Amino acid sequence: EDKVVQSPLSLVVHEGDTVTLNCSYEVTNFRSLLWYKQEKKAPTFLFMLTSSGIEKKSGRLSSILDKKELSSILNITATQTGDSAIYLCAVEARGGADGLTFGKGTHLIIQP
Amino acid sequence: DSGVTQTPKHLITATGQRVTLRCSPRSGDLSVYWYQQSLDQGLQFLIQYYNGEERAKGNILERFSAQQFPDLHSELNLSSLELGDSALYFCASSVRGDSYGYTFGSGTRLTVV
Numbered sequence: 001e002d003k004v005v006q007s008p009l010s011l012v013v014h015e016g017d018t019v020t021l022n023c024s025y026e027v028t029n030f031r032s033l034l035w036y037k038q039e040k041k042a043p044t045f046l047f048m049l050t051s052s053g054i055e056k057k058s059g060r061l062s063s064i065l066d067k068k069e070l071s072s073i074l075n076i077t078a079t080q081t082g083d084s085a086i087y088l089c090a091v092e093a094r095g096g097a098d099g100l101t102f103g104k105g106t107h108l109i110i111q112p
Numbered sequence: 113d114s115g116v117t118q119t120p121k122h123l124i125t126a127t128g129q130r131v132t133l134r135c136s137p138r139s140g141d142l143s144v145y146w147y148q149q150s151l152d153q154g155l156q157f158l159i160q161y162y163n164g165e166e167r168a169k170g171n172i173l174e175r176f177s178a179q180q181f182p183d184l185h186s187e188l189n190l191s192s193l194e195l196g197d198s199a200l201y202f203c204a205s206s207v208r209g210d211s212y213g214y215t216f217g218s219g220t221r222l223t224v225v
Contacts, residue, residue, distance in 0.1 A: 031210075031211075032211055034211060034214070036216075041200075041218040041219050042114055042116075042202065042216040042217060042218045042219060043155075043202075043216050044114075044216070045214065045215070048211065088154075088155065090155075090211075092210065092211045098157070098160075098168045098170065099145050099147070099157030099158075099160055099168060099170050100145075100155075100157060100211060100214070101157070102154055102155035102156075103154065104154040105154060
């Protein structure tokens with residue numbers, strides 16, 4: 001059974017700090033790892049990482065996939081209060097027909 | 113607006129009842145996924161339909177069923193509801209039936225009392 005573990009489960013930092021969120025996974029026939037941000041309702045897509053694209057960056061957010069360690073990190077630099085959200089990590093098996101397996105998320109709170 | 117429409121947004125019902133949740137995928141998306149999100153379990157994959165046919169099943173209870181219609185909208189039917197079924201139910205859609213272009217709707221919050 002595919003499994004995704006995220007850490008920490010909760011994190012409180014001050015505005016301007018840099019944070020690193022962790023995700024480790026076990027999946028048969030890995031295809032991709034995805035990061036989502038969930039504020040009030042729908043998760044919104046951040047990054048997709050695959051064997052051919054192990055590093056992604058968008059503004060203050062970046063993510064790296066470590067295929068050897070079966071893990072990924074999501075970095076957020078110069079955090080802002082608007083970054084407060086639940087960050088979800090998910091993996092997809094090859095074939096993509098079984099939905100995504102999600103971790104329980106990291107609840108990030110940015111204090112002004 | 114993600115383009116994936118879910119109705120209703122909120123639903124309160126009693127134990128033992130049956131409800132239907134509706135999802136309209138983004139225009140052009142053939143695949144619809146249903147997920148359940150509860151506080152203790154996180155986001156759990158329930159079922160996937162691709163162009164009208166069931167493609168994959170996850171942790172879906174026998175009391176739950178779904179279908180996708182010719183116009184590609186999908187319905188999730190939950191019956192004999194229990195208190196533990198209270199959760200946020202999300203629909204997601206994608207073009208090809210994989211995570212490429214995967215987009216979530218805003219969800220239906222179901223409360224069973």
